[in-house]
Amino acid sequence: MSFFTHLGTYLLMLKGMFTKPENWRMYWKELMHQSVEIGVGALPIVVIISLFLGAVTTVQTAYQLVSPLVPLATIAQIVRDSMILELSPTVLSIVLAGVVGSKIASELGNMRVSEQIDALEIMGINTKSYLVMPKILAALIVIPCLITISAVLGIWGGRTAGNMAGILAPDIFDVGLRQNLNLYNINFALYKSYTFAFIISSVSAYYGYNVKGGALEIGRASTSAVVVSCILILLADYGLAALLL
Incomplete structure (x- = not known):
């Protein structure tokens, strides 16, 4: 399939999501289920990566700032x-593309191969709206929360690592933490978070929803979803930085 064919199918999938739900309670239950699956499932790796990102950043920054003139x-x-x-929104989103994206693609791919999606469509259910939209909405709710938690934990990990390594005392770290804080940076990080969350969920849902074949194709679709999501995240990262900073 060519790029334009993929793009047209992707846009048709997104367009097909916006219909009136057959049963609001069923859709709400699916949204909550996906939010828990994405959030709770990815939380442990988010905590571990964030703490070590902050710690490594502190140690390497101290190693490079060798001048006594720099406070x-x-x-x-x-x-x-x-x-x-950068670290929390972009690096974490690339990790989540592997954790969350592969899960979404393999789940939808398995439903397509086992003809569960066909069965739902025969029952008159809009599968794009019932299966795809809750996953995208859940990602838009949960992933920015995970990235916010990551930023907080990363800063705390850097503070702890600086104290344990004898680089700088916690009170000095707290002073620097409050200096020259630009609140727009927080807004910019949230813009990136929502953009990356949409990319991860929609691209993964597209590859999983349109799987053709058997179990081997499900694995290929999951791999393609992760690779394409990572590439689009990096492109969007550059584009947002060039436009908004």
Whole structure:
């Protein structure tokens, strides 16, 4: 399939989601189920990665700032801005593309191969709306929350690592943390979070929903979903930085 064929099918899938639900309670239950699956399932890896990202950033920043003219509090500013602007939104989204994206693609792919989607359509249910939309909405709700948690944990991990390594005391870190804080950086991180969440969920749903074949094709679809999501995340990261910063 060519790029334009993929794009047309993708847009048709998104367009087909916007219909009146047959049963609001059923759709709400599916949305809550997907939110729990995505959020709780990805939380442990988010916590581990965020803590070590903050810790490594603190240690490497201290290693590079060798001049005695640079205040130690500057380390905290660099860690704070690095976690908020880039590390938490982008690096974590790439990890979530593997964790969440592959799950969405394989789940929908398995339903397509086992003809569960066909059975739902015979029953008169709009499968694009019932299966795809709750996953995208859940990702738009949960992934920005995970990225916010990641930024907080990353900064705390950097503070703890700086204290344990004897690089800078917690009170000095706290001083730097409050200096020259630009609140727009937080808004920018949220813009990226929602954009990346939509990319991960919609691209993965597209590849899973349109699987043709058997179990082997499900694995290929999951791999393609992760690869394409990561590439689009990096492209969107550059585009948003060029436009909004």
